[in-house]
Amino acid sequence: MKLSDVMSAAGLSGYAIVALLLFVIAFLAIVVRTFAPGSAARHARDARLPLDDDEPGPAVRAGE
Amino acid sequence: MSAHVESFSYDDAIVRKFLWATFIWGLVGMLVGLVIALQLASPWFNFDTAWLSFGRLRPLHTNAVIFAFAGNAIFTGAYYSTQRLLKTRMFSDGLSSFHFWGWQAIIVAAAITLPLGFTQAKEYAELEWPIDIAIAVVWVAFAVNFFGTLARRRERHIYVAIWFYIASIVTVAILHIFNNLSLPAGLLKSYPIYAGVQDAFMQWWYGHNAVAFFLTTPFLGLMYYFMPKAAERPVYSYKLSILHFWTIVFLYIWAGPHHxxxxxxxxxxxxxxxxxxxxxxxxxxxxxINGLLTLRGAWHKVAEEPVLKFFVVAITAYGMSTFEGPMLSVKSVNSLAHYTDWIIAHVHTGALGWNGFMTFGMIYWLAPRLFQAPLFSKKLAELHFWIATFGILLYVAAIYSAGITQGLMWRAFDETGRLAYPDFVETVVRLIPMYWVRVAGGTLYIIGMCVFGYNILRTWMARPKTYDVPVVSAPKLPATYVDPTPVPAGAGLWARFAAARWHHRWERLPLTFTVMVVLAVVVASLAEILPTFLIRSNVPTIASVKPYTPLELAGRDLYIREGCFNCHSQMVRPLRHETERWGEYSKPGEFVYDHPFLWGSRRIGPDLARVGGKYPDLWHVRHFEEPQALVQNSIMPSYAHLGRAPLDFEGIQARVDAMVMLGVPYGDAVRDAPGQAREQARTMAEAIAASGGPAGIGDREVIALIAYMQRLGKDIKQAPPVTAEAGARP
Known part of the structure; x- marks a missing residue:
């Protein structure tokens, strides 16, 4: 039996709904994980990374 | 124990190089865009020159603005921000240099080969196989350099911008490789291993995700770095950025079939x-929302700071295009918009607004830092902003109007139940005024680009004799990681999940993180691709559909060379106005020998799926010579050169052989393709001459193209009932 026989007989007409459900579940897991309490301080620190690179500021014209 | 502090410097020379390449190629790409906009307003601008015709220049425009302008902009921002976010110099200056020069060489190769007609006929993947290999090599060099930098970082946590770069690098590699799998039939000629429906599926899996992972995710990475820098405050919500990232990675890869x-x-x-x-x-x-709200408490700066103005419009354009994209993917909306200028307007809202303005804002922010001189003129930057904004508005207002007008005219019926505009050219002529407004809008955008270039050039001219190279210090990462806030013992699985330790762990483990991204992309891709390829009923075969004759195959290759698919679709949708206008709707089984598929994505000219036999051969000869002589007001350029250029009969054998290797049953043609082609051409040429046409065109290219066009849609007319049980062609 070939893979194409199996796939052809699998009856995938409801496939779009199954895929939709799977990814809604994945999305909800990410939402729960992201907005769960207890990680605010860590995220606040992570969010500041671009501002903590100790770069000199831009050159400015005299008098500006 | 105190960590060992190391001193190092960033490689900004490579960032400066990419910055200049962004400007130069951006200007070139946009100028080519202006030329093709003029060509649609008046065919005179094709200059009766093959390599300047719309079909050949359109892919040059799209490739130049996507891969040359946006590509170099991505590299500019990524090389600058990656080093700083990871607190280390790039892994290898040699690889950085190889990446830069390799990418520019690829762009030059594209700029030469596309106008000469070397194309794979796949949108945004037109470049032929040797250039595709070069792209893969250069991209791998970039990836090695990037992941090497990650490995040598001095910052434990990987900031969200880097996540977007990681997703872009790995996904673009996957897309590029699998969409470009093809069999060479010459130095600059190849056929994709996929055919028809499967080729279309692969192409739009790639095409949509090229938009996603080349024009969206890397620019989101730039947004998450440069917006906080310019606003001088952290991103509005880091949590939202995590959500943003994973949902984009999970969802985008599935969306291609909406094309x-x-x-x-x-x-x-x-x-x-x-x-x-x-x-x-x-x-x-x-x-x-995350991008815009980063400006919380700093909106007053937008009025004074052109960088922020550019960013605000860029992010707003991102919002507009990503509202419109899902709307266009809804089937009922899509039935109106598909093949019309609406899609072009949608694309340009994103490209000119999101990609263009993010790039301009980023470079205005970078230029004083990279050139170590004040920006030459803030007023000129403001001028650039307003000219370009007005240019975008003119462009999209005109082309949205054109698209909706066109879609409505195509589907309009009169009170007797007949098509209200049966003559396709009527729907083209109605758009010409809007095409001129687009020319005006595009011109303004390019004038803005020139102002931008002048401002950056003058800033560069004020640079110091030698650039200062600041020495930066950062502690080396300890070999082992100690969590400063460990999970309390016995907290349990739920507590660990809710506290997000697992994800935060990934965020400091780039390899694991990358594997997770690849998994999300590959699983989603396979879930769509495997059924498309393996379920037989997806592509029911049609007994009467036969391979093209050698002459028709040569003609098809000319159709590809001239870029006819840029203006003509070959796909009749099962909609009443389509079947009334073009004939029987297209079936999957009609395309099983089409390497590549040529369904097209735009109808600047009429659909050609059923054109075979609609006109006599002589009509085509005259039409190619001077389209306007037969179709008044047509905007099609002249293809008179096809009647002069000799057809390479001997070269057909290699192409037939390649098709045979791809499984196309060619029978006797395997032994004598040139002979069969000559015989068919001679018969056709004699008939054309006998009907009052020019003599002696039996060995010209035009005869092959006519042979191909006369074949289109004919097989289905002789078809017995579709047999799903017969199975897909292996």
Whole structure:
């Protein structure tokens, strides 16, 4: 039996709904994980990374 | 124990190089865009020159603005921000240099080969196989350099911008390799290993995700770095950025089939693409809101700071295009918009607004830092902003109007139940004024680009004799990681999940993180691709559909060379106005020998799926010479050169042989393709001469192209009932 026989007989007409459900579940897991309490301080620190690179500021014209 | 502090410097020379390449190629790409906009307003601008015709220049425009302008902009921002976010110099200056020069060489190769007609006929993947290999090599060099930098970083946590770069690098590599699998039939000629429906599916899996992972995710990475820098405050919500990232990665990869609604693609794939496209609203708008709200408490700066002005319009344009994209993916909306200028307007809202303005804002922010001189003129930057904004508005207002006008005219019926505009050219002529407004809008945008270039050039001219190279210090990462806030013992699985330790762990483990991204992309891709390839009923074969004759195959290659698919579709959708206008709707089984598929994505000219036999051969001869002589007001350029250029009969054998290797049953043609082609050409040429046409065209290219066009749609007319049981062609 070939893979194409199996796939052809699998009856995938409801496939779009199954895929939709799977990814809604994945999305909800990410939402729960992201907005769960207890990680605010860590995220606040992570969010500041671009501002903590100790770069000199831009050159400015005299008098500006 | 105190960590060992190390001193190092960033490689900004490579950033400066990419910055200049961004400007130069951006200007070139946009100028080519202006030329093709003029060509649509008046065919005179094709200058009766083959290599300057719309069909050949259009892919040059799209490739130049996507891969040359946006590509170099991505590298500019990524090389600058990656080093700083990871607190280390790039892994290898040699690889950085190889990446820069390799990428520019690829762009030059594209700029030479595309106008000469060397193309794979796949949108945004037109470049032929040797250039594709070069792209893969240069991209791998970039990836090695990038991941090497990650490995040598001095910052434990990987900031969200880097996540977007990681997703872009790995996904673009996957897309590029699998969409470009092809069999060479010459130094600059190849055929994709996929045919028809499957080729279309692969192409739009690639095409949509090229937009996603080349024009969206890397620019989101730039947004998450440069917006906080310019606003001088952290991103509004880091949590939202995590959500934004994973939902984009999860969802985008599924959405490609929405480019093929109502085509011969299986309906389930089309529906799946639509569902996931609609879901993309959430992360896209979450990201837009996150970007804009980063300006909380700093909105007053927008009035004074051109960088922020550019960013605000860029992110707003991102929001607009990512609202419109899901809307266009809804089948009923898509039935109106597909093949019209509406899609062009949608694309340009994103390209000119999102990609263009993010790039301009970023470079205005970078230039004083990279050139170590004040920006030459803030007023000129303001001028650039207003000119370009007005240019975008003119452009999209005109082309949205054109698209909707066109779509409505195509589907209009009169009170007697007949097509209200049966003559296709009527629907073209109505758009010409809007095409001129587009020319005006595009011109303004390019004038803005020139102002931008002048401002950056003058800033560069004020640079110091030698650049100062600041020495930066950062502690080396300890070999082992100690969590400063460990999970309390016995907290349990739920507590660990809710506290997000697992994800935060990934965020400091780039390899694990990358594997997770690849898994998300590959699983989603395979879930769509495997059924498309393996379910036999997806592509029912049609007994009467036969391979093209050697002469028709040569003609098809000329159709590809001239870029005819840029203006003509070959796909009749199962919609009443389409079948009334063009004939029987297209079936999947009609395309089983089409390497590549040529369904097209735009109808600047009429659909050609059923053109075979519609006109006599002599009509085509005259039409190629001077389209306006037969179709008044046509905007098609002249293809008189096809009547002069000799047809390379001997070269047909290699092409037939390649097709045979791809499984096309060519029979006797395997032994004498040139002979068969000559015989068919001679018969056709004699008939044309006998009907009053020019003599002696039996060995000219035009005869092959006519042979191909006269074949289109004919097989189905002799078809017995479709037999799903017969199975797909292996």
């Amino acid at each position: 093929l609604h109502y085509t011969a693609l299986p309906d389930w794939a089309s529906t799946l693409g639509m569902l996931f496209s609609v879901m993309l609203w959430m992360p896209s708008w979450g990201g837009m």
